[in-house]
Amino acid sequence: MRLLFALPGFHKYERGAEIALLSVAAELARTGDDVTVIGSGQARPDDPYKFIHASSIRRENFEKFPFIPLFRSETVYEEATFAANLALRYQPSDFDAVLTCSFPFTNMVLRRPVLGGKKPLNLFITQNGEWPAVSNDAEYRFFSCDGLVCTNPDYYETNKDRWNCALIPNGISIDRFKLGAGDRAALGFPADRQVILMVSALIPTKRVLDGIRAVAPMGDAHLVVAGDGPMREEVKALAAELLPGRFTQLTVTPDQMPTLYQSADVFLHMSLLESFGNVFPEAMACGLPIVGHDTQRLRWIVGDEEFLVDTQNTPSVTKALTDALAAKQAAPVKVSERATNFAWQNIARQYREFLTELMSDQS
Structure with a gap:
């Protein structure tokens, strides 16, 4: 499968969402999928996937900006700067599926209309919450996806009758996180x-x-x-x-x-x-x-x-x-x-199974 993962913080920050999605991307790439990552950091020589840079402005720069509808936090300001550059680098025809946990702007860019050809499947991951999937207020009315990855059973129960859902938790590297003496x-x-x-x-x-x-x-x-x-x-x-x-x-x-x-x-x-x-x-x-x-x-x-x-x-x-x-x-x-x-190998396998199921339903 030709997969794209897109998030402002990829290769620039090591926050929970970045760690989780990149870990899935890396495992899928290691086991044979053609994986591309777009983020605002820089390429790293040892990663198993292709990386494309799309710049963004750090959210800390927006901490004192006014929070208004749509721009509800410094995080959304940061995402908007990323999405503008993502739109210049994203070619829908290059992918079978695109994945993100960022809304509204990144999700909307990845869902943009395709003139001719097949539109890639759009997976949204509830890494930062489920409100885009459940709310019909304000900008959330414009949310859509082909598949919703629910990271806990509460999200799955709430959304399974409205979206194509899979219950897939986050994971850890069991080779790194283990007993040790510390320092x-x-x-x-x-x-x-x-x-x-x-x-x-x-x-x-x-x-x-x-x-x-x-x-x-x-x-x-x-x-x-x-x-x-x-x-x-x-x-x-x-x-x-x-x-x-x-x-x-x-x-x-x-x-x-x-x-x-x-x-x-x-x-x-x-x-x-x-x-x-x-x-x-x-x-x-x-x-x-x-x-x-x-x-x-x-x-x-x-x-x-x-x-x-x-x-x-x-x-x-x-x-x-x-x-x-x-x-x-x-x-x-x-x-x-x-x-x-919660080993990442197990989590990535569940992502692949969900993607395969969605593609089968689409054909």
Whole structure:
């Protein structure tokens, strides 16, 4: 199959969506598909797919821009600059199927009319949420796709009667994310304290401020937040007040992510609802107990043995963290068996099966 993956951040950022889609693209390319990736970064010599550059302006440059209908966030501003360049480089006749998780502009460019020839199948992936598929308001009325990849069972149940859907989660590289000694010294973590790790963008929905409040009563615990975003100053200020000498905020390269997990004692994620959350199987594969918000969606990923609570109740989060740390000290560290289900090889196979099914229905 001739496949195109398009997203503004490809080869420029290492965020969850970029990591997930590029991992699928790479696995499909390695197993025989003709895969092209268009993003705003630069080509890398060792990738198994063809890369085409289409520039974009970083979303951080738009953080103080007015948020208005259609341009509802700095992310949409960034996407608009990418889509304009994508339109110049995208030739629909070159592909059997195109895939993205970006709406509105990227999705619309990939669905543009074709004069003669066969239009490629358009797959939309609910990596950043399902609202384009379910909402009929404003610009969402113009959403369309030939296939919808639902990254959790809630999305699948909501959309299966309206769109051609497949339930396919995100995955992890089980060759990279595994048990290891970590390297606290290199990362600047204290050697004599228990380390609680959050891997989160510094945006309101990730609730990092609430994570700081939950760790504050734990006098011997050190909180590490790996991520950045527009709330960085608020996070620093609250940590200075509640966690003096017990807080580290940093960003790491993708190569450092396994070491980051291996250097912690417990993983904390405060989002009330994630589309999937690559961080959960990554943490499990590195042997970390999970503290997160108790939903059926998260239990579908991590199972029933993790420390899931109502994270809107701060004392409950503090207790869950204390229990998770105690459990880790009491038993040998082991990899959750569920983590291996999310190997990228398995996920890519499910994408190929869905694409094959859609193409068969189209013929």
